[in-house]
Amino acid sequence: MLQLVIGNKNFSSWSLRPWLLLKQAGLPFDEIPIKLRQPDTTAQILRYSPSGKVPALLDGDLTVWDSLAICEYVAELAAVRGVALWPADPKVRAEARSVSAEMHSGFPALRQHMSMEVAAFHPDVEKHPDALKDAERVAGLWVSCRQRFADAGPFLFGAFSVADAMYAPVAFRFHTYGVDLPPLAMAYRDALLSLPAMREWASGARAEADGKA
């Protein structure tokens, strides 16, 4: 059985990505939740993850850490079971990898000034201009994908892929902070938010915020 070490559902955006991908792939796994921002957080994480960060995926004696590496491994496990989590066409797949890598290494202002807080809703809070610049780039990228791949399905490259898992926390952020989006980007945001797995994550986040988890 796979085990995924994750942080708080309310604010661990990196944990959400592989968690959602595993759910979408239909691969069963157990969660090992670790409370972040506690005095013993690092010690708890280091029991599983050599980087001292979550997420980490445990598969028998194998540990995979860092969200994108986990997503790649999950995609390989899913492929063996006939579930594709990357586009089949090599050129489209290269673009999906670029889009995913840009999320993994980029958008620092969006991360800093619009941090994920799933259970919160404060659309009227003043938005940092640099975060809005990052949001504009994300929205442009979403629109460009949706314009070209709409016929193949509701996600960035049609069918759900690693790229969608990488942007899932941004959908929560855009909702929490009430970021205005062009119609195609808003529809994509809502497609992500309405996934049963995203609703499940959000209800876990709300339970945490209410002190029930």
Ligand SMILES: N[C@@H](CCC(=O)N[C@@H](CS)C(=O)NCC(=O)O)C(=O)O
């Ligand atoms: N590049 C890493 C980033 C992971 C990361 O920064 N995780 C945060 C939580 S979202 C963490 O574990 N922080 C350690 C802590 O809060 O003590 C990845 O993609 O997985």
